[in-house]
Amino acid sequence: MRIGVTGASGMLGTALVPALQGAGHEVVRIGRGPDAEVRWNPAAGLIDAAACEGVEAFVHLAGANVGRRWTPARRREIRESRVAGTTLIARTAAGLAPRPRVLVCASAVGVYGNSGDAVCDESTPPGHDFLADVVRAWESSADAARVAGIRTVHLRFGVILSRHGGALGRLLPVFRLGVGGCVGNGRQWMSWVSVDDAVGIVRFALEHRELTGVVNATAPSPVTNAEFTTTLARVVHRPALFPVPALALTLVLGEMAQATLLASQRVMPRRLLSAGYEFRQATLEPALRAAVNE
Numbered sequence: 001m002r003i004g005v006t007g008a009s010g011m012l013g014t015a016l017v018p019a020l021q022g023a024g025h026e027v028v029r030i031g032r033g034p035d036a037e038v039r040w041n042p043a044a045g046l047i048d049a050a051a052c053e054g055v056e057a058f059v060h061l062a063g064a065n066v067g068r069r070w071t072p073a074r075r076r077e078i079r080e081s082r083v084a085g086t087t088l089i090a091r092t093a094a095g096l097a098p099r100p101r102v103l104v105c106a107s108a109v110g111v112y113g114n115s116g117d118a119v120c121d122e123s124t125p126p127g128h129d130f131l132a133d134v135v136r137a138w139e140s141s142a143d144a145a146r147v148a149g150i151r152t153v154h155l156r157f158g159v160i161l162s163r164h165g166g167a168l169g170r171l172l173p174v175f176r177l178g179v180g181g182c183v184g185n186g187r188q189w190m191s192w193v194s195v196d197d198a199v200g201i202v203r204f205a206l207e208h209r210e211l212t213g214v215v216n217a218t219a220p221s222p223v224t225n226a227e228f229t230t231t232l233a234r235v236v237h238r239p240a241l242f243p244v245p246a247l248a249l250t251l252v253l254g255e256m257a258q259a260t261l262l263a264s265q266r267v268m269p270r271r272l273l274s275a276g277y278e279f280r281q282a283t284l285e286p287a288l289r290a291a292v293n294e
Contacts, residue, residue, distance in 0.1 A: 001026070002056050003058070004030050004052055004055040004057070011169075012106070020203070060104070062085050064078050066256065068253075070255050079133075086142050087142075099150055100150055102209075105139070105154050107157065109267045113128060113131070114129070114263040115264060120265060130255065153215055156218075156267070157218070158217070158265070172232075172292065178239055179242050183262065184261075196290065200279075211271070221284065222265075
C-alpha cells in the first residue's frame with residue numbers, strides 16, 4: 001500500500017517506517033521537517049492534500065509530548081496538537097478520491113484514568129481526569145473519516161519500551177548508574193508494550209479489516225511499578241535501591257506526575273488477542289532485554 005504517516009520522526013515512527021518499507025509498502029511522510037513528502041500545519045488546518053492523492057492508508061502518530069510539567073499552555077498544546085492533527089488527517093482522508101481504506105490513529109491507555117487494581121479492557125468506560133478528557137476528544141476527532149466510511153482504528157498504547165525515547169529512554173541512564181528505584185509506593189500498575197510489538201500492532205491494524213474502533217495496544221502482562229523497576233535493574237545488572245517519593249514527584253511535576261507516573265492502569269489487549277495477534281514479547285523481562293540491546 002501507499003501509506004501516509006504522521007509523526008514519522010518520533011520514537012515509534014522511526015521504527016515503523018523502515019518496517020513498512022521492508023514489507024514492500026511505500027511510505028509518504030507527513031510533517032514539517034526536510035524529509036516530509038507532504039507538508040502540513042495542523043494548528044493552522046493546512047495540509048497539501050494534492051500530495052496525498054493515491055494514499056491507501058494513513059497512520060497518524062503525531063502529538064505533543066505529555067512528559068513535562070503541565071502548565072496551562074502545555075495542557076492546551078497537548079490537547080490541541082491531538083485534536084487539530086487528527087481532525088485534519090480525518091478530513092483530508094475523507095476528501096480524497098478514491099478514499100483510503102483505513103486510518104490508524106495513535107491513542108493512549110490514559111483514557112482509563114487512575115483505575116487502581118481493576119483490569120481494563122476496551123469496554124471499560126473512560127476516567128475523569130485531564131488525560132482521559134484529552135483521549136476522548138482525540139478519538140472523536142476522527143469522526144470525519146468514520147462518517148466517510150473509512151475503517152478507523154484507535155490504538156490505545158501503553159508505555160512503549162525503547163531505549164531511544166519515552167519512559168525507558170529516560171530511565172536507562174539512571175538505572176545504569178545504580179541509582180534507580182520504584183516510583184511512589186510501587187504498587188501502581190504499568191501497562192507496557194515493546195517497540196517491536198507496537199510496530200507489529202500498527203501493521204496488524206492496517207491489514208486486518210475486521211479490526212475497527214478502539215483497540216488496547218499493550219502487552220497481555222501488565223506489571224506493578226515495583227516489578228518493572230526490579231526487572232529493569234536486573235536487566236542492567238544494577239540494584240534498585242533508590243525509590244522516588246510520590247510527594248517529591250508531585251512537587252516537581254505537579255498534575256503530570258499524578259496522572260502518569262503515579263496513576264495505576266492495568267490494561268488488557270482483549271480485542272487484539274481475539275483478532276489473533278501474536279505478541280513477539282508478551283512478558284516484561286525479554287521485552288526489556290530486547291529494548292536495552294536494540
